[in-house]
Amino acid sequence: xxxxxxxxxELTACGLPDALEVMGERWSFMILRASFNRIHHFxxxxxxxxxxxxxxxxxxGKLVEHGILDRKPCRDDRRRVEYRLTEKGYDLLPAxxxxxxxxxxxxxxxxxxxxxVDDRDRLPVGQVSILAHDGRILTHRDLRFADRSQVGVKDDxx
Numbered sequence: 059x060x061x062x063x064x065x066x067x068e069l070t071a072c073g074l075p076d077a078l079e080v081m082g083e084r085w086s087f088m089i090l091r092a093s094f095n096r097i098h099h100f101x102x103x104x105x106x107x108x109x110x111x112x113x114x115x116x117x118x119g120k121l122v123e124h125g126i127l128d129r130k131p132c133r134d135d136r137r138r139v140e141y142r143l144t145e146k147g148y149d150l151l152p153a154x155x156x157x158x159x160x161x162x163x164x165x166x167x168x169x170x171x172x173x174x175v176d177d178r179d180r181l182p183v184g185q186v187s188i189l190a191h192d193g194r195i196l197t198h199r200d201l202r203f204a205d206r207s208q209v210g211v212k213d214d215x216x
Contacts, residue, residue, distance in 0.1 A: 061202070080124040081150065085109060085117045090154055093127065093147065098140040126150065156186035 081087060088107055097103055103114055118141060121127040126147040132138040155174070162170055174183050188196045 077153075080120070080126065081153075085113055086121060087154060087157070089114070089117055089121060090126070090143075090147065090150060093141065093143050094151065094154070098142060099132075099138060100141075103141075121147075152186055155183070159185055 081090070085107075088109070089103060092103055092106055097106055100114065100118070103109065103118070104111060107114070109117075118127065118129075122129045122141070124146075125144055127141045128144050129139055129141055132140050175181055176183060188201070190196050190200075
């Protein structure tokens, strides 16, 4: 049987190009990280991230346009706006955490502080992993591509 590969020139056959279109640069992830750290206002993003005002404005607009953040007037001061993560934005947490863990492992290797922990037992979260349908942790050696017609995948599943 021939080895099946992704059609690499067909950008529509994979979700990666769409994801990179929205999140494929540093500042988008830094804004996302700040959002997970409960930063909601333009000036706070500006001060916390040290980003240029025009770049911040552009990236926030793009994240709102793509449904990652929601832009609404502040409850206590209607002249100001706040940016809040949407469900789609929260769904980026595993990807962001995986990139952060990879950077921690292969980057500066400076001990992380503060440490992300499970709120229930206050122990550090584990490595982001690829899980099989039955919960087994998989590595690259366990993976291959198969034709959709030959696997038990719903039509609307990615």
